[in-house]
Amino acid sequence: MNPILEHLKNKNLLWQANHTSQIAYANSTGFSELDQQLQGGFPQNGVIDIESPIGIGELRLLLPDLLTRQQSGDRLLVFIAPPMLLNSEMLAEFGFELHRVLILKTISSAQSLWCAEQCLASGCCYSVVLWQHDIAINQVKRLHLAADKGDALITMLRQQKTVQTALPVSLALRLRAQPQGLHVEVTKRKGAWPSSAFTVDMSNKWPELNCQSIAENVVQFPNRHSQIA
Amino acid sequence: MLWLYLDFPNLQLDALLAQVQGEKMPPLVILDQRSHNIVQVSAKARAVGINLNMGLGTAAALAQDLQVVPYEPKINDNKLQEIAEILYLSTSDISFFAPQGLLLRINHMLRLYGDLANYWQVIKNQLAPLKLTYHYATGHSPLAAKILAKKKWDTISDDLRLLHHNISQCQLYETDISPKTQQQLTRVGVRTIQDLFAISFADMAKRFDIGLVNYLGRLSAEFKHPIEFYHPPEIFKRYMELLFDIDNSQFLHRPLGHLLQALEQFLKLRDRLTQTLIILFYQREHEPIEWTIGSQQGEYLASRWQALIKIKLEQLRLDSAVYAINLTTGQTQIRSPDKGDLFSAKQGTLSRLQLVSLLQAKLGEKAVMSPIVNDDYRPEHAANYAPPVLLDESNHNVSHILQAMRPSFLLTPPQPLREKVSIVHGPERLNTGWWDNRTVVRDYYIARNQQGQWYWVFKEQDAVWYLHGVFS
The missing domain is CATH 3.30.70.270 (Reverse transcriptase/Diguanylate cyclase domain)
Structure with a gap:
């Protein structure tokens, strides 16, 4: 090898493409399709950006992972600025220990980000779920640093992304509604190649939230009624 | 002797x-207002020739500023x-x-x-x-x-x-x-x-x-001279007059820092912690502002208190300039050493209680909550929030039966349904609450709208449909 190159390499001044740090995707998301596509699951720490309309199952996609993480330690789960009243009955029913859940109400997005950063860096929260509309690149970087410091994962749930350059997040997903679950598109993933969109089937975990596919020769009752009328 | x-x-x-x-x-001098004589002289004032017991007029003639x-x-x-x-x-x-x-x-x-x-x-x-x-x-x-x-x-x-x-x-x-x-x-x-x-x-x-x-x-020490000796106080209490009046609340953190340093030394020597500080800001033309700053975990370190105070100072509105500050501690307690795990991989910088105090200082006490479940069938009564109680875990175990299929979000209060939805699952009838005049007779359904959002809707007896929750 070129001695200059070798010298630079030894001094750690030279970056090579095969040096990309391997991100551990070791936490199973609880959905086999998603685990397969993400080669293991959600990252251990970092920032996840999810773009999704409200109410299609975006939170349910996270819940199994949040629950396993809660059970594996004694740290806190923090929800920041949920758009509506977060139902404690649902959390309890799913198996969360409620006294290790914090819900923060904030009055501005700057305050939300401040809280998120503090919670992440504190080291006593394993995960933060943040509802946020807009976020700038430097703010994502700050969240990243805080998450690394406190070994925590932050998930940002955003409704409609405004026109924006790519954010330096660990994982970005775009979700669409599907009768049986969610249509997931991985828009960005650190240290991996982009993959095509796929469907996550949630009907095993939530059989009630599932539209049965109806055979073509069956006419639904109200429709028939209206036809007769 | x-x-x-x-x-x-x-x-x-x-x-x-x-x-x-x-x-x-x-040059700075302290003037006795009764005798109009100078009683204390700074080194700079002494350098220009001002002496003790000099009249104010002479002193002012010697130094312009x-x-x-x-x-x-x-x-x-x-x-x-x-x-x-x-x-x-x-x-x-x-x-x-x-x-x-x-x-x-x-x-x-x-x-x-x-x-x-x-x-x-x-x-x-x-x-x-x-x-x-x-x-x-x-x-x-x-x-x-x-x-x-x-x-x-x-x-x-x-x-x-x-x-x-x-x-x-x-x-x-x-x-x-x-x-x-x-x-x-x-x-x-x-x-x-x-x-x-x-x-x-x-x-x-x-x-x-x-x-x-x-x-x-x-x-000559032939007679006995009775002397009363000093006993140190139990709580920290200190009053500080400011050199200048301060009307920008952001500048208050420096004099407060001096007080907190003294507090730290006071508590450290006694091996004690305090959970509350009471700070009084004396205002020149208005009533003093009293502040109570709480930390869920007892603290003695000035830096920790300073972090909390800095957040609170951002919200302080002064009516007129502050000329003095008084700092008092609330109850103090003996410090018990932290029992952290030495071998756990990551060491956080804050404890859970410190984090909660920090968030409460910024957002206010009512904005930091922990969810609880009440023993009630009515969803709006079952789901509730309470201030975080992070030490006593026994209270938080949910003992009663939990209902299956509850939405992640609740609308408070339920809104009339204005969308076309198709019912996927249901009904689930609730007929309860007759004992406290808030009777609920509802048939709950899980429904899905055109955009694929999962709704929790209910129909009352008078056939009016409401949207009560969203399955997120």
Whole structure:
């Protein structure tokens, strides 16, 4: 090898493409399709950006992972600025220990980000779920640093992304509604190649939230009624 | 018995100048408003020729940019208290000699420190960080030490002959004998202490009042001099007058920092923690603002309190300029060491309680909540929030039966349904609440709208449809 190159390499001044740090995707998301596509699951720490309309199952996609993480330690789960009243009955029913859940109400997005950063860096929260509309690149970087410091994962749930350059997040997903679950598109993933969109089937975990596919020769009752009328 | 007297002639001035270390200050004098005489003079003012007991007019003529502060006995007392608190760390018997003196009983302490020189070194080191002007002297009686210190003898000695000699050389006007008696004594030719001691007490009692005899008896240590010694206070309480009025709340953190440092030292030495601080901001033209700052976890470190106070200061609105701050602690408790896991991989910078305190300081107490579940079938009553209780875990176990299929979000209150939805699952009938006049008779359904959002809708008896939740 070129001695200059070798010298630079030894001094750690030279970056090579095969040096990309391997991100551990070791936490199973609880959905086999998603685990397969993400080669293991959600990252251990970092920032996840999810773009999704409200109410299609975006939170349910996270819940199994949040629950396993809660059970594996004694740290806190923090929800920041949920758009509506977060139902404690649902959390309890799913198996969360409620006294290790914090819900923060904030009055501005700057305050939300401040809280998120503090919670992440504190080291006593394993995960933060943040509802946020807009976020700038430097703010994502700050969240990243805080998450690394406190070994925590932050998930940002955003409704409609405004026109924006790519954010330096660990994982970005775009979700669409599907009768049986969610249509997931991985828009960005650190240290991996982009993959095509796929469907996550949630009907095993939530059989009630599932539209049965109806055979073509069956006419639904109200429709028939209206036809007769 | 051996006594040490410390005389602090510039207490108020030193208290003011301690706030502005190393900054450029105009000449500063403290003025007694009753006599209109200057009672304390800063080094800069002395350099331009201002002296004690000078009139204000003369002083102002000597220095154009002269800054004049009225004399406040309260500040003097506070500062003296503070000095006593610090000295108490190395010497046990301290007594106040108002307005500006402290008396220490040495002979008991010499056993601990070995010899006098060593002891004095320790006392000097304790006083050094305070940057005070002081004069000192030892004496065989409290009053002897006081006279010599006031004379600026500035000598530490346990040689009784030397002490006696110096005392006997003192003039009458240097003692605390009342002016009237002094005049009487001068008329009969008594000018020094030595002359006084030449007269026997019996003769003296015949011609002069009994006060003089008592004084001389105490001075020569023949009479007992009752001294009340200082006991350190249980709680921290400190008042600080600011050098300048502050009307921008952001600038308040610096003087507060001085107070918090003192608090830290106070608590650290007693190995105690406090959960609340009460801060009073005295405003020039309005009522004082009282602030209570809480930390869920007991703290003593100034830096931790400063972080909380910094957040609170952002929200402080001042009506007029602040001229003084008072800091008091609430209940204190003995510190118990943290039982953290030494081998867990990541060590966080904050504990759970510290994080909650931090968030509460920023958002307010009501914005930091933990979910709880009440034993009720009505969803809006079952789901509730409570302030986070992070220590007692037993209360939070949900014991009653939980209902299946509840939405992640609830609308409060339920909104009329205005969308076309198709029902996927249901009904689930709730007929409850007849006992508290909030009867609920509802049929709940899970529905899906055109956009694929999962709704939790209900129909009341009068066939009105409402949207109550969203399955997120």
